[in-house]
Amino acid sequence: MAGQAVLTLGVLAGVLCSVHAQFDFNLRPIIGILSQAPSDSILEGLEDKNYTSYIAASYVKHFESAGARVVPILLNQDDVYYENLAKHLNGFVFPGGANSITNSSGYGAAGAKIYQHVLERNSKGVYLPLWGTCLGFEMITYLAAGEKNWLASCHASNKADPLTLAEGFMDSRIFTQMPDYVITYATYLNATVNFHKWCMTPENFTVSGLNDEFKLLATSFDFDGLEYVALMEHNALPIFGSQFHSEKVPFEWKNDDRHDAIPHSPQAIGVAHFFANFFATQARLNSQKFPTEKEETEALIYNYKPFFTLETSGFVQVYLFR
Template identity: 30%
Template sequence: MVWLGVLLAPLVSCLYLNSYTDPLYFKDIKPTIGVLTIPNDIEYAYADYAESHLRATYVKHIESGAMRVIPLQYNSTFEEIDYLLARVNGVFFTGGSAKLFIREENKEPRFTQFMKMADFIVKRIIEKNDNGEYFPLFTTCLGWEVLTIVLTNKCTLETSKGMNYTTNIIFTDKVAKSKWFKDVDPRILYYMSAMNMTAQNHQWAILPRYFESEPILKKFFNVLGLSKNLEGEYYISLAESKKYPIFSTMFHPEKPPYRWAFADVNNSPLSIQVNQFFAHFIAQEVRKNSNKFGSYEEYLKYCLYQVAMHHLGPDEIQAYFFEKVIKDD
């Protein structure tokens, strides 16, 4: 009997392995979400072998909702990105640092390539929704700032002392009827408003006074929440589009479970549970879109797992670096 077990073990292992490597097992690769990569012009400039990156905290946050990441490399062609937008179920703009404008003496500022790609993606997402396709967009920190600049075609940002601290959310009266929070467990709203659970990390922000003076933003968004920066000044911390499935946070829901080396992030079990709501909401929204890749092989060609993750230093940051643009054969 022992010898029979020894003989059968390799066969069982092979059968088990084949069931997970057989493309038929992956007959329905969804949901997937396209994530715009960040240029290496400010962050990780020392990584001169790569042109862009994604921080792993965002990837882990997305994966915690049973979604898979498809990198949207900012230096791809519009045609290549359009191809992927027809296959993913939504898009995410992450936080980070990037040059947004090219400024030259005696010339009007113009968009960098990163901003040109963000502009293209936002306009395509709006077009898709106008044509009847439910296609969500989620933005965090830099992504929220980029979105407001794309919509207004001008700089919307003011300096705000908001680096490395955790605070609460002051919800507006728009929350009760919002797409984002209308069905949320009331305890989530209570914890976010009564306790410091949202990780903030920014030097710029969209302030309420600017928002109120900008008709394009007022027409497009409902402000759902404000926060105070380290100088006691209010800034917009939560917003959603009135018409489209577009959702934005200034804070970082991805940090509490995955950034533990600094005291500025609330890593308590309750904070992790509250911030996990945002990953679950993203998963809920992207499942409303029916796009998918044509085959497992096609999915493998574009998925994030074609790129190795790198550990970057003492603050436990991990990132994926992209050496070149993925091109369709």
Template identity: 35%
Template sequence: MFRLLAPLLLLSAVSLHSALAFTPVVSIMSHPHNSTHEFIASSYVKYLEAGGARAMRIPFNANVTTIDTIVKNTNGILFMGGEPSLPPTASYMYGTILAQYDLQDPMTMIPMWGTCLGFEWIAQCHAGLSVLSSGFDAENITLPLTFTADAISSRMYTSSPTDLLTLLANNNVTMNNHEGGVTPVEFEATMADEFTLLSTNVDRQGMEFVSSYEHRMYPIYGTQYHPEKSMFEYGAQADPADLGYEVIDHSPEGTRYSFELASFLVAEARKTGARFDRASGLKTIMEENDGFGAGTSFEQYIFFKV
């Protein structure tokens, strides 16, 4: 009996080692909360975990040495939604990662993803602060996407086994929560040299905005909408009626596209190989945090001492 089980045990051990070695670690930049703490919304961490990754924090005001250490030990970067203006930390990290890209070396191709404010940060890193327009009436609204002709050949929307183009064009599932944004005209003038416009939307007043893009060559992606919310934010007020304060779609279509985009981002991160080294002194978010708190804009906050 032992002779029969031994090869199976050995195979299990090899499989376990392989799974651990290639579990990607994606870094999320925290945002200021008060004078003593920064925070990350739990929904972004859960979103990455749904795709098969662990999460690590990028301090909002990290120094150059810390950023360089993180870049060496991360498989991807996620800039989340929120309110802060573009910090020097994000600009430096964007430039550092962009400078190391080598299409012949997958290990250098660390993906960068921006959601809502993060989408705007990436646009600003590439095109300058003036790329953003204000005054969009697109807070707390859920929309289908209007795809461009280029979307059919995109990486973001066609790498999934699910037909995301049809799903997202025909269902009101992408949740928007923004007043700032990039118009298609401004995108064409300042970003179309290196980025592909994949989808647009119009706000309540008929003002058109870019809702997703990707870099033509590099793994850089942005969505003005919030894919993490459909799986991990419920928008329920703490009252007997359980009223929602945000129009977040939790239908099968909503949770499906959310999962597929999380899986896509983590799949991009896996291509960079094993990078996280505990000898660096870095910790995952679950190890580093200084507790959790409940809220309304985000239902759960993860806090970090500064």
């Protein structure tokens, strides 16, 4: 085991040296997380309910645990706001939630603008990664399919699952960087957790044309045996999506009959940490920064405090924005 650990560290060091030789490796990555309109349950226990958007604190902790900092992305801003973020941040995250993925919601409208800016920056040679989780995954499929919804109804809320690996899964950024023991945990244990009512079936993934741009890396099955896409990544661009929630495994602790499937085993937490570390490393390959330290400081999530919402919602804590 000691020899194996030394070998792993040596390989890692070689990879990092290679990466550093090709990129301006950023040791202070900042990731923007898109906010969304809060549900009544989130606001229920608060005296002041005059908030227009929120981010679950578990997403913030997830990426902070991997050595990144977070900027909250507000809704209903002009395009200049989102364009400036695309020029100054090192990565974007579309989180899960319960909002529309279309322009009918602030989440969907902002997501569409950010997605276009991500495509534009990458087309100009700027390595700007994007990750979508659950609803965010679904929004990426919607936007990538020309704003057409190919999702199917499924029954996969409060369900922990292993991943079923797709053919050619190793031909991907994600799995070439995933240690063998993490692959074992993810594929043999109920190490991922799902909370969704809509999903992308492998058939629709193909019919929609998404398979021309994205690699289907893994699938899972809902309570009725319906197979759906659990993990994907873009063929050429640093765009990734998971239908499962890695952030919930280490950081969400609701334990009623709607949330008790969240796995908290060391193995499941190891899988979750891999995905946080993977995306933070993707963000480190982007060297953008704010024009001044003052602008950076004013944008960071440290300017806000999390609210305890576990008694009324499925989140332990949330950040709220006006």
